[in-house]
Amino acid sequence: MKTIRTGVIGVGYLGRFHAHKYAAMEGVELVGVADPDDKRAQLVAGECTCRAFADAAGLLQHGVDAVSVVAPTSLHYDIGTYCLQAGIDVLMEKPITVTLAEADGLLNLAQAHGCILQVGHLERFNPAVLTMEPLLTHPLFIEAHRLAVFKDRGTDVDVVLDLMIHDIDLILAMVNAPLETIHTVGAPVITGLTDIANARLIFTNGCTANVTASRISMDNSRRLRIFQPGHYISLDFAKKEVMTVQMQQLENGTIPQPDIHRHRVQDQDALELEIRDFVTAVRTRNPPRVPGQAGRQALALALQIVEQINLHRGRVEESLHQSARGVAPFPASS
Template identity: 60%
Template sequence: MGKVIRAGVIGVGYLGRFHAHKYAALEGVELVGVADTSNEQGQKVAEECSCAYFSNYQDLIKNVDAVSIAVPTSLHHTVGADCLEAGVDILMEKPVTVSLEEADELIATAEEKSLIFQVGHLERFNPAVQAMEPFLTQPVFIESNRISVFKNRGVDVDVVLDLMIHDIDIILNIIKSPIQQIHTVGAPVATATTDIANARLIFENGATANVTVSRISRTNVRKMRIFQPGSYINVDFANRKVMTIRLQDELMESGMPKQDVEVTSFKEGDALRSEIIHFIDNVRNRTRPSVSGHEGRRALAVAHEVISQIKQHQQLDVFKEYFKKH
């Protein structure tokens, strides 16, 4: 098992609270404490997890080896920089930072000090994503749909940073080629920021990904379809199924190759627990995270380009009068 890793959580609101509970339940980890600007929330989570509460995160990082940072994105750079300067390994919630320049600074500091810098792209640890990986060969077209019902949480940010960045990260990990072109469309519908968006990512190797996200639907849909030479993969995240269709050499009467269909169901897992275990393993063994600061920056760069294009294309005058009244 090795030495006990002393952990902490900075920011224990909706998501940070879950981080604290995961650390508290892990063997080989001591949850030293949590820090939050809200005394009430911080003390509540500290009591739930039987650890100390710190009103100032600077006092917490003096006593830990590693922390999860789940503060608002605008504070990621400041808090992350303070932790790294103190010699503390960090798991930063997504998006990694507000700007690419901020991400570059954190990456440089982490590398200079040989510290672990992991970014919380949680979907990488989704059992569905892990279940489809063995079937991947050479994807040429990916269609991704992440459609959710409206929730009055996280609506202060663009749907691209709220939802699409998950799929961007997954797709960039699947298609091992630089992006050549991006085409986008999007619009605000229920909030002052973009609520529905589509991005078409065209890669240098000829592969294409069509990504659609919405947070104003009446139902939840999370699906990804991956087409590659000789096979097709359909991943249904919600129903926990991966369907693989492989084309055979033998033809049917229609002239279409016969199909070998395999449906695999995967168990409902705990992606956050898996992510934190991966982080602790990296801290203990000094290994590179599968989603390091570099991967976090890469996804952020694409998300920024998508957002920039959408803003250029939007005819905002159509919405101005509506939002004046609501």
């Protein structure tokens, strides 16, 4: 079996975990890590017994087959372009890029150079999601809540591109139908970008998804409920729990007891599964579980949601300005 030579570009909080997974994986050599923060690069390189580089150019000069790009989103396009033009396979952290034009550019480069381009939508590899997938029949209504305590990390983008995009990707994969309408609301609370958002997505096959994301909550919570004919599936991402609740029709005005079944979820590491999937794609040249096109689709919907929220936000800000000028939000009754 050929040894896959890998590298990690960007070894902040998440990139460090990528480096550790590669370093521990059989059939894989972690050549090095790259980060403009030399102290951080040296620290992670020491932990993983590999070389440290200041940038992607230094890493690629030492011969790698594949890299994880775990840099800020604003750098994804430039770093991805550099790597793909060099014929290097790329696992790009989500979101794939800032704009759709950039995403299309990376997709075209990957195709032109015969490269694997995978996007790091980690929840696709959550063992609870893998357990839930065979239970899907015909989703009628989906409810997703992704709430997080505020952290400085990830604030270069708003909550839609930081957190909600996980559920957007999952829902698009589950429903597999064109989107018909979108209704959104959201607001900035403690940053200059949207910190809490809700989107109601209606698909052409009749399925509706209600998606809420917040990064200013008191507690962390990541839950998903999928209502299907006769039952619903409840999934807890953090606890890795899946249960189905079988609902019976009313009989003579009485409410029957629901039949609850808790499904066994394997204790697996989602990031390790994601990186193994990437390495397998690199080795076999088969498509990964989350190809670049899936990342592009999730970004497209996320940007639609962001655009609608920004329009709504403009109206909210105008209302706040009116309040500051002493203009009553409601006319006085006569």
